[in-house]
Amino acid sequence: MQAVSRPPLSVLAAAVVLAAGLVGVVRGAMPQSTAASTAAATGTSMAGMEGMSPDMAIVVNGAYLRQPANRINAAAYFTVYNTTGTPDTLLSVASGAGAQTSVHTETAGGGMQTSDGGLAVPAHGSLALTPGRGHVMIEQLYGPLLAGQTVNLALTFAKAGQVLVTVPVIAVTAPAPSPAGTP
Amino acid sequence: MMRRWAVGLLAMLALAGCSSGTAHPKTSELNDHTDTTYSGLGLTPPQPRPQFTLTDSAGRPFSFGTATAGKPTLLYFGYTHCPDVCPTTLADIAQALRAAPASVRQAARVVFVTTDVKRDTPAVLKAYLAQFDPGLPNPFVGLTGSQAQIDAAQVAAHVTLAEDEGQTHAAQVLLYGSDDYAHVAFLQSTDEAAQITHDLALVAK
Numbered sequence: 001m002q003a004v005s006r007p008p009l010s011v012l013a014a015a016v017v018l019a020a021g022l023v024g025v026v027r028g029a030m031p032q033s034t035a036a037s038t039a040a041a042t043g044t045s046m047a048g049m050e051g052m053s054p055d056m057a058i059v060v061n062g063a064y065l066r067q068p069a070n071r072i073n074a075a076a077y078f079t080v081y082n083t084t085g086t087p088d089t090l091l092s093v094a095s096g097a098g099a100q101t102s103v104h105t106e107t108a109g110g111g112m113q114t115s116d117g118g119l120a121v122p123a124h125g126s127l128a129l130t131p132g133r134g135h136v137m138i139e140q141l142y143g144p145l146l147a148g149q150t151v152n153l154a155l156t157f158a159k160a161g162q163v164l165v166t167v168p169v170i171a172v173t174a175p176a177p178s179p180a181g182t183p
Numbered sequence: 184m185m186r187r188w189a190v191g192l193l194a195m196l197a198l199a200g201c202s203s204g205t206a207h208p209k210t211s212e213l214n215d216h217t218d219t220t221y222s223g224l225g226l227t228p229p230q231p232r233p234q235f236t237l238t239d240s241a242g243r244p245f246s247f248g249t250a251t252a253g254k255p256t257l258l259y260f261g262y263t264h265c266p267d268v269c270p271t272t273l274a275d276i277a278q279a280l281r282a283a284p285a286s287v288r289q290a291a292r293v294v295f296v297t298t299d300v301k302r303d304t305p306a307v308l309k310a311y312l313a314q315f316d317p318g319l320p321n322p323f324v325g326l327t328g329s330q331a332q333i334d335a336a337q338v339a340a341h342v343t344l345a346e347d348e349g350q351t352h353a354a355q356v357l358l359y360g361s362d363d364y365a366h367v368a369f370l371q372s373t374d375e376a377a378q379i380t381h382d383l384a385l386v387a388k
Contacts, residue, residue: 068270
């Protein structure tokens with residue numbers, strides 16, 4: 001919503017973020033974009049939390065992480081869009097927030113398991129990680145993750161390569177944002 | 184390059200615009216519609232409020248059936264190391280109560296029973312639940328006990344027994360009404376909070 005009401009600043013901020021992404025600058029230096037911190041602080045609109053590969057083959061949005069109530073582990077959610085006609089695979093996710101980061105998906109039995117072989121992102125399709133269906137699990141947290149902060153994730157795809165995503169931390173009791181683009 | 188950024192921004196805005204903005208509450212898609220009164224999953228036949236005694240977060244015995252009798256009560260089984268569904272569900276419950284009429288909020292009780300008896304001590308449960316219930320008139324009750332007691336509580340509440348040291352557990356939130364029956368349960372979804380708010384008002388009468 002901020003992006004709509006204050007176009008020049010937000011567009012500039014987003015452009016800076018994209019520029020950083022495009023030229024492949026630094027992994028740890030991206031979190032503090034104006035748009036990201038504003039949206040995270042309000043805890044409302046998660047729009048603007050996107051990441052994409054340089055050629056825009058892969059676009060990630062709707063990313064959020066609920067402030068962990070247990071201070072032990074955290075789960076991040078997002079939706080990955082494949083804008084190309086070729087299937088891609090999310091191979092792995094890295095984060096600087098904890099010692100261990102892995103992708104967990106739902107098993108047939110209703111439990112969760114580490115996704116070893118990667119997750120398919122169909123051609124012109126999407127992959128949504130939502131509570132109960134899948135998440136990026138960050139364990140052995142290096143410190144507290146608090147609402148209003150952001151966490152950087154580096155997603156590695158088989159074809160699109162690395163995509164950096166800035167994930168806002170939402171309040172413990174904030175509403176779960178709807179996965180964008182799902183019916 | 185500038186042109187590329189502009190296209191990228193447009194793409195992002197378009198995607199962001201796809202979020203659904205449907206009116207709440209949206210009836211659960213898993214509702215079998217045998218009873219359209221409720222937004223959650225209708226339970227047919229209704230399940231009686233179970234009787235079991237566990238230990239609360241102050242280390243005292245808590246007799247669920249007696250302590251919550253006659254009060255609209257949300258009962259949920261989970262564990263504090265759970266990264267995803269448990270905190271999301273508890274957040275949904277907290278939102279639902281904040282959105283409910285003051286009289287309903289005042290009457291409602293929330294009980295969280297751990298499925299991980301090894302790690303979820305009374306102190307751990309207390310610190311965990313205190314993150315979710317600030318500002319609500321009734322603190323969330325956290326219960327633990329021996330594995331046998333927890334198993335018995337799950338059986339009494341007609342939920343699937345948790346496995347893998349409590350990590351695979353029943354996902355539903357049971358809502359017992361003032362008539363001491365659960366007519367409805369809820370599964371986590373983006374509509375869960377609105378469903379609970381809607382149905383709480385019905386069963387609180």
